[in-house]
Amino acid sequence: MSERRKRGLGKKPQDTAGLVLFFVALSSVAFILGIIAVLFVEGLPALSHVSLSEFFLGRRWYPVSSPPRFGLLPLLLGSLFVTLGGLAFAVPLGFLAAVFLAEICPWGLREFLKPVIEILAGIPSVVYGFFGVVFLAPFLREIFTLPTGLTALTASMLLGLMAVPVVVSVMEDALTAVPRDYREAALALGATRWETIKEVVVPAASSGIGAAVILGAGRIIGETMTVLMVAGGAALIPRSFFQPVRTMTAAIAAEMAETPVGSLHYRVLFLVAVVLFAITLLFDLVVNLFGRREFWRR
Structure with a gap:
């Protein structure tokens, strides 16, 4: 057998594995494109019955009234409220935890704490929702003397806790990726450890920190079960965090099962999903933009 033939036989398993991996990757893209197409x-046929202005600026979501009202604004603002509220809890807590893990925590303690934080990401969302309904909502209702504890504040606190593992993981990786030479140079110039973290390490990791915030927002806005259980489910324009709200994901989950297939309500729910997809895609694009160093050098 010639040497060339032996080489060709030796490459066949590698070529087969590469071909299999290629089709696996291609199938992933095909599934995503299929979901987008569906x-x-x-969803788009709903626009022949509901105008864009009525859909995006309408203040009433009454899909079973006569005539039905499909105003997205209460759902959109509800999602915005819980997203901003969740970030207000997740970002400071996640940032401080990431700085502690990356810069201060001893190695042995870090190896214990990091898996514990990551366990939070593996807890089912229904468990968070159950905890909110049984413990957190009654507690907030008593503290703030509210008619109900199922409010945007309750949802924000739980969603912030759920986003902490994502924020901590990405921020900690960004801080750890800062070259050691930066720290040593700052310390050699007389900076304290805290000054080094504040003035050198954190600015150098700013792109990763910004990406962590956007990823946390994407994690929060896409959550369904928790907000369905603890946000109150009221499709009204929210004016404070102490009011019940309904998010876009909760509306889809709560109403899709009882909606006749092919009806206008059915189409509008898919249109809401299109808007949610567009927002998530925007978050991903912003993360990619934040990850480019050229963006921070402008």
Whole structure:
């Protein structure tokens, strides 16, 4: 057998594995494109019955009234409220935890704390929702003397806790990736440890920190079960965090099962999903933008 033939036989398993991996990657892209196609095919026909101005600026979401009202504004503002509230809890807590893990925590303690924080990401969302309904909502109702504890504040606190593992993981990786030479140079110039962290390490990791915030927002806005259980489910324009709200994800989950297939309500729910997809895609694009060093050098 010639040497060339032996080489060709030796490459066949590698070529087969590469071909299999290629088709696996291609199937992932095909599934994503299929999901996008279904969303647009099912959702866009609703625009022939509901105008864009009525849909995006309408203040009433009454899908079973006569005539039905499909104003997205209460759902959109509800999602915005819980997202901003969740970030207000997740970002400071996640940032401080990431700085502690990356810069201060002893190695042995870090090896214990990091897996514990990551365990939070593996807890099912329904468990968070159950905890909110049984413990957190009654506690907040008593503290703030509210008619109900199922409010945007309750949802924000739980969603912030759920986003902490994502924020901590990305921020900690960004801080750890800062070259050691930066720290040593700052210390050699007389800076204290805290000054080094504040003036050198954190600015150098700013792109990763910004990406962590956006990823945390994407994690929060896409959550369904928790907000369905603890946000109150009121499709009203929220004016404070102490009011019940309904998010876009909660509306889809709560109403899709009882909606006749092919009805206008059915189409509008898919249109809401298209808007949610567009917001998530925007978050991903912003994360990619934040990750480019050229963005921070402008």
